[in-house]
Every structure is written in structure tokens, then in C-alpha cells.
Amino acid sequence: MAKSPSRKPRAVKGAAARPAAAKPVTIRDVAKVAGVSAITVSRALARPELVSPETLERVRAVVTRTGYVPNVLAGSLRTRRSRIIAAIFPQVSNTLFVEAIQALTERLREEGYQVLLGLSSYERREDELIAGILGRQPDGILLTGVSHAPETRRRLIAAHIPVVETWDLTPSPIDMLVGFSHEKVGAAMARHLLARGHRDIGLVWNNDARAELRRRGFLEVLAGSGIEPAATCLGPAPATFPRGREGLAQLLRSGKRFTAVACSSDPLAQGVIAEAQDRGLRIPADLAVIGFGDLDFAAHTTPALTTVGIDKVAIGRLAAEMLLARIAGREAGERIVDVGFTVIERAST
């Protein structure tokens, strides 16, 4: 007859000395009070149809009265399903990602999943971030971008969970993919300006990997018409409003003539516009500006800005659908989805 010495409260006296991590109500406490076994409580909560109506009612009453909150950690450990989806984004201080995050979160919530957000810009090594997150046993994971350290790739594959990469395209994703072609975006920007008759074009760009892809697409189209940029101002990521202002100032200092400025993303473009207006230039009459990124916001706040918008909500929602499908065992219809983009013109560029 093994005695269970640690079963009884350790120390009745002095128990209130510290915030008192008072033992929480467990499923067994509920069971005891309701006069049933633990497993019946579990069933009453998870699969009420397996429990008689009277028992069910009794259990529910006790749950409410005691304020019992099931320990999801324990449940997940047993079932090997955490109902957590991890999502890795570079930052959250960027409208671009925020909308995707929100769409993803909402859709997953509907299915009872919670999103664990990882911010990659603030971790030295992406694979450490990922390892830390995989330890939480997510049922699926979303990544931003498609270039990851080999170590990261290995870990993700070893985790045997669905993975969606986003925000870019590649023929060989780790698992699934929903994104768009940055080169094509760049090309579209260039074609737009060319179609409006611009030949003298300045660039205000930042040099992160995906921005560079857009620039390549942009330059290729220009080259196809035998054109080179009149001047380029290339700065470090992240793209911000003040850097846009500075960018235009720099282009103007170069003394080169240009009728249009293309920017690697909308915050830069907004800065360029502000700087231009401060100098008495009318947009787009004196200077056309084209940016990239924001379907709604930039277009709203800066009616003069033409921009290449991507449907961030679609990315978030699609990523959610793909993950859910795979978790449910269904094969997702498409493993690679190109959501494309739209040139949004608010004023004639």
C-alpha cells in the first residue's frame, strides 16, 4: 500500500507567506466534487455526446462553480496536438505584415488554433528562434520568405509538421508556399512608368533580399527599352519615411534630371512625396512616384501615390487554409500559390 505523502498539502502554516501559487483546480478536483472519474469530466468537456445528460449537467455545474480551466499543456502532451500554429515574421511594425498576421489569426481562431508569433529580426539566428518555437510543439508553422539556413530547413522537416513559406516564390519550397514574384513586381513598376512616358527615372531603394529582387525586375525592363536609371539612392533596410525624404534629397543633389521616382516600398515613397511637396514639387505633375506594398493604407493617405499592392489578407487566409487542410490530413489543393499583385493608380503617374 504505497502511501502518497506528497499528496497532502505540504505546509498549511505559512502558506500565505508568498503570493501563494495556490494549487489550481485540476480535473481530478472537479471529478471528486461531481462524484465521477477524471475521464468522465474530460469527456464531458471534450465530447459531451459520450456522457449522459445528467452527468453532463452535474459536471458542468461543478466546472462553473470551481472555475476549472483545463491545463492545455497537459492535454497537448498527451494528445500530441498543441492547437498552436507558429508564425515567423520579420517584424510586426509594418502594415504589410500586420494585415497578414491578422487574417491568419482570425481564420485559425475559428478552428480553435492559437497563433504563436515569432519575430525574426530580433533574433541573431533564425534557426535558434525556430528551435525555440518548435519546442512548443506547434501543429504547423508559417515562415516569411523562402531562404533559410540549411539547419533551419532540416529542423523543420524533422518536425514533421506542415510548413507554409510566404511572401516570395521558389520552385522548391520546404513544404507549401503562398507568395508572389518580386521580380515581376519590379517589372510591373517599370512598365507602368514607361507606359506613362517616363524615360528619366530615379530610384530610392533599400537593399534587403526581396527588395533586390524587385530591383532586378525593374532594371531588366528598363534595360529592355535601352534605359538606365538616371540616379539611384540605395539604403539599408528597413524602409522608413525619413529615409524616403533623405533619398529624394540625395537624388536631387546628384543634379540629374528625372521625371519619376520608383521606391522599393511605400514608406519610402511617402517620404519622397513629403520631401517633394516641401520643395514645391507637385505630385504627380512635376514628379511621379511609384511605390510597393500597400493595397489600402498608402493609397488612402497619399492619394497621389501609385503603388503596387499585394493582397496581404489573402496571403494570411490562404496560409491558414493550407495549414488547416494538411493538419486535417487532407492534401491541400495547391502546394504553391501565387497571389499576384495589382498596380493601383490613384492619380495619373
Place this chain on the structure above:
Amino acid sequence: MAKSPSRKPRAVKGAAARPAAAKPVTIRDVAKVAGVSAITVSRALARPELVSPETLERVRAVVTRTGYVPNVLAGSLRTRRSRIIAAIFPQVSNTLFVEAIQALTERLREEGYQVLLGLSSYERREDELIAGILGRQPDGILLTGVSHAPETRRRLIAAHIPVVETWDLTPSPIDMLVGFSHEKVGAAMARHLLARGHRDIGLVWNNDARAELRRRGFLEVLAGSGIEPAATCLGPAPATFPRGREGLAQLLRSGKRFTAVACSSDPLAQGVIAEAQDRGLRIPADLAVIGFGDLDFAAHTTPALTTVGIDKVAIGRLAAEMLLARIAGREAGERIVDVGFTVIERAST
């Protein structure tokens, strides 16, 4: 001799039929390969100073080779510390909250905590959201706002974890608080306009709880000078750019004369400015506009906008510090912190 039938692989043939949730590497696997006990592996990873250098090296080698990722769920279950902090925000599609979230997340990461984000606007009942999150056994929780259902309050207190409410003030927080006074913000807006000589003032406001507090403060100051708003346009939350446009249009249709417009938040103010400019009004010469919320962004993009800024980063960081202090057993210095606000004038209003 209890046989352990479920110990052996269930079915060797056909095992590859489905994605095969291949059994992950556990601490025991690592222990076996390294020729030590499980607890030694645990120590090697968590408290290497307790393990001999040779053992340590051997264990680490095996960990790397096998790609072992500790199951944090299991660890948390045992230690009763999840290293998760839950943060409840209304939405994430609002620069206001985003900066606080980012600051919070960064600070907590430094201490090895992960942030679990809950979005309250999309859940019918706040207390269901909270219950779902508490089940994940967070070590602390951050809430936006100070008015919560009694049920929510009860649950949070029963959870025996540190709680920080934010974004508002109250003399009786659940636990800790970091925020600012919305009434004072409103009062400051009014005083600012009065000091600039404005007597005919229009309001474009939305009617969420905290905005209403700001309005009350605003109106009281006006009343103190014997002034009533010339016209008011009161709309539903959330405050958006288009509603700002519409708001000004409505004020103008009223036929009332006014030289300044106060807005409950910056997105509205930006809309008002855009609409004004479209109608040929110069800001602030013909029409002064004052908003609320954004320390950096709105001021940047709309130099003509005067706004009352709050230090969102400070809110996030302070909330993190307070939670960390309490988790560590220290009493946080102050339980109630008023971060205040700043009137930011970019152009003479």
C-alpha cells in the same frame, strides 16, 4: 512483468503511408546514445555548470547529431512555468498597439519568454478568450483597457499570475497598471486649441469607451471657457481614414462655422486633412486639425497635423518589466504607472 505492448512500433509495414508523425527524438533517446541518464541530459541543457565538461560535450554532440528539440510542453507541465506571457489587444491592425506589442515582445524575449497574442475584437466574449489563453498556463498576462467582465476578473485572480492592465487608468486595477488618462488627453487637446485662439471648433469623434473619456475631458475644458463645439460628427469605432473624410464633409454640410477640428484619433485626423486639402483648404492656415495617438507616424506623414502622442514603446517595455519583476518574486516598484502624453505640434495650429 507487465509487458509494454504499445512500446514497440505499431506497424512497421505501411508506416510510410501517411505523413508519418514519426516519433520525435526524446530526452531519453539522447540519454541512451550518450550513455547517461535522462536527467543528466536535462541538466546539460538547462544548467551545464552542474555537469562535468566531458559529459557535457558528449551530450551536446548527441543533441546536435540527433537534432533533439526539448519538448517545452512537458517541461512546463513539470516545472509549472511556461515561459509564456499572454497579451490581449483589441487588434493588431493599428499602429498604436503594434509598437507596444513589439516593445513588449522584444523585452520579454531577452528573458526567454514568448508572447502569446490574443485579439479581443474577434472574440464574442472576452472571458472566453481569456479562459482559452489561461489554459496555456501563461506566467503573466497583459490586458488592454481596464474594464473587464466580473467573470474575467475572477478568472484572472484565480490564476494567481501577475496581470498588467494597460492603456488607461483606474484607481483599482486587478493587479498592476501602466497607462495614461484619456480625460487629461482630451483636456490637453482642448487647451491647445483654446491657447491658439480657436473658439469655433468641430469634433470628428468615434464612440468607443476610451474615446468617450477623451471627449468628456475635451468638453469640460471647453465648457470652462463657456464654449460648446460648433458641430460634432460622432461615428462608430474603429476610427479610420475614410470616416475622417466623411466626418469633415458632414461638419461642412452642417453649415456651421469653425476654424479647428479635433479628432478622437489620428486616422480620423488624417482623413479630415485629406478631405480639407481636396476642398482647397490649407492646413493649418484655413483649418487647424488636432488628433490623438501617434508619436511618430502621423507626425511624419502629415506634418501639418498636431497630435497628442503617447509613448507606446514605454507602455510595452514597462509592462514587460513589471511582469518580469513579479515573476522573479520581486515586488514591482510601482503598481500603477502613468506614462502621460505629449502634445506634438508640427505646424502652428
Place this chain on the structure above:
DNA sequence: CTGTTAGCGCTTTCAT
């Protein structure tokens, strides 16, 4: 410095 034992709170499996 290392190991053994037990058990965190839950749910799967098998029995009744």
C-alpha cells in the same frame, strides 16, 4: 557529479 523515483494534468486504451 550522477542516477532513481515519482509525478505534473491530462487523455488513450481497454475493460466493464
Place this chain on the structure above:
DNA sequence: ATGAAAGCGCTAACAG
């Protein structure tokens, strides 16, 4: 419809 036993993977507590 309900329950008993076992164990998910880990680490606290107590040896040695």
C-alpha cells in the same frame, strides 16, 4: 455510459 490503468516527456526531490 463509465472507469482503471498507463504514460505523454520532462524535471524536482532526494539519494549516493
